[in-house]
Amino acid sequence: MSANRSLVLRSFVVTLVAIACWMALSSVEMANATTAATNPKPADGLAAWDSVYSVLTYPRCINCHTATNYPQQGDDRHRHFANVIRGPEGKGVAGLNCISCHQEKNSDATGVPGAHGWHLAPLSMRWQDLNDRILSSAEVCRALIDRAKNHGLDEPGILKHHQEEPLVVWAWNPGLRPDGSARSMPPLTHDQFVGATRRWVAAGTPCPRSRSSP
Amino acid sequence: MTTYQLSVNGERREVDVDSSTPLLWVLREELKITGTKYGCGISACGACTVHLDGVATRSCVVPVSLIGNRPIVTIEGIGKDPVGRAVQDAWVEKDVVQCGYCQSGQIMTAVALLKDKPRPTDANIEESMGGNLCRCGTYVRIREAIKSASAQLN
Numbered sequence: 001m002s003a004n005r006s007l008v009l010r011s012f013v014v015t016l017v018a019i020a021c022w023m024a025l026s027s028v029e030m031a032n033a034t035t036a037a038t039n040p041k042p043a044d045g046l047a048a049w050d051s052v053y054s055v056l057t058y059p060r061c062i063n064c065h066t067a068t069n070y071p072q073q074g075d076d077r078h079r080h081f082a083n084v085i086r087g088p089e090g091k092g093v094a095g096l097n098c099i100s101c102h103q104e105k106n107s108d109a110t111g112v113p114g115a116h117g118w119h120l121a122p123l124s125m126r127w128q129d130l131n132d133r134i135l136s137s138a139e140v141c142r143a144l145i146d147r148a149k150n151h152g153l154d155e156p157g158i159l160k161h162h163q164e165e166p167l168v169v170w171a172w173n174p175g176l177r178p179d180g181s182a183r184s185m186p187p188l189t190h191d192q193f194v195g196a197t198r199r200w201v202a203a204g205t206p207c208p209r210s211r212s213s214p
Numbered sequence: 215m216t217t218y219q220l221s222v223n224g225e226r227r228e229v230d231v232d233s234s235t236p237l238l239w240v241l242r243e244e245l246k247i248t249g250t251k252y253g254c255g256i257s258a259c260g261a262c263t264v265h266l267d268g269v270a271t272r273s274c275v276v277p278v279s280l281i282g283n284r285p286i287v288t289i290e291g292i293g294k295d296p297v298g299r300a301v302q303d304a305w306v307e308k309d310v311v312q313c314g315y316c317q318s319g320q321i322m323t324a325v326a327l328l329k330d331k332p333r334p335t336d337a338n339i340e341e342s343m344g345g346n347l348c349r350c351g352t353y354v355r356i357r358e359a360i361k362s363a364s365a366q367l368n
Contacts, residue, residue, distance in 0.1 A: 014297045081258055081259060082258045082259075082260075082345045083344035083345050084345065085341055085344070087341075091339070093327075093330075093341045093342050094270075094326050094329070094330030094331060094342050095263075095270045095326040095327045095330075095343065095345075095346075096270070096323070096342055096343075096344065096345045097269055097270070097343070099269055099271075100263075100269060100270055100271050100272055100345075101257045101271070101272050101275050101276070103276055103280040104280060105280060107234075107275060107276065107277050107280065108233075108234075109234030109235075109236070109277050110236060110257075110275040110276075111256075111275075112257065112275045112276075114280070140226075150272035170217075178256060190228070193237035203270065210354070
């Protein structure tokens with residue numbers, strides 16, 4: 001009888017210890033998970049940046065982030081027709097403004113894309129060089145977070161820009177070409193793009209290291 | 215079909231057209247205001263240029279549904295404007311026109327330029343007028359006329 005009671009007591013103690021260990025381990029795992037969510041690893045941020053970069057350098061975006069005195073158009077990023085030039089504020093020049101053709105909305109009947117405030121990105125936000133080569137991931141990243149170049153946007157400002165700026169959002173509603181076919185869209189959905197930007201910002205906007213020049 | 219109320223050269227006009235109809239065809243076909251010309255239909259030549267709320271605009275690519283309340287001024291109405299009058303006088307003075315087909319668009323763009331830059335440089339003229347093509351090659355006289363209008367206005 002006494003031996004049985006001792007066995008039951010021992011089993012009870014062992015069970016209690018097991019439950020205590022399990023709870024302790026679980027709390028450590030939860031704490032780690034919470035820490036990972038609030039302090040993402042730089043590697044996660046860099047992976048998110050890769051996604052952001054894939055969108056920024058897509059023709060719908062980079063065609064207006066030129067290093068030249070003119071915008072580009074088309075998936076082959078050719079020079080904009082009609083002798084359109086940048087102008088002092090990136091909005092063309094008097095008599096030949098961006099809004100001489102680009103209205104508040106796409107015009108699918110005539111194939112002219114449109115959104116509020118159509119204009120070129122400033123030269124400080126150029127994502128290609130004068131030889132039409134797309135800048136490296138590191139170069140674009142550094143420019144994007146440089147407040148001297150990005151019109152003073154802080155990290156939440158960059159996220160908001162990607163979420164709400166009409167010309168950014170337009171990239172996912174680019175309308176029809178003059179021949180009636182649909183313009184291509186960036187490799188991610190807008191939600192995915194914003195999500196990647198959010199993860200990159202949460203990780204502290206890490207930028208990849210520059211590769212040495214070839 | 216949709217009914218649109220437009221302000222054309224200071225007058226209220228009503229048209230009943232498909233929402234995708236370009237302004238050019240509303241002017242020419244519906245309102246019979248034919249001074250604005252059809253050149254290329256893709257905004258590449260500038261012959262169809264009108265002013266939309268003061269902005270030189272290619273009417274061949276702007277659907278009537280996107281005009282809203284913005285006033286439209288065409289070559290028929292630009293002479294009421296002092297800058298427009300000066301440009302038209304200079305065009306006559308310099309005998310700019312050859313065949314004339316592109317000239318209403320040239321004048322509308324030149325007026326927009328002079329309103330923004332009353333004393334344009336040669337570079338300003340070339341940049342602003344660079345989207346207006348003239349098959350007769352009257353570019354030299356166009357530049358002279360713009361300078362003449364500028365001198366007259368200043």
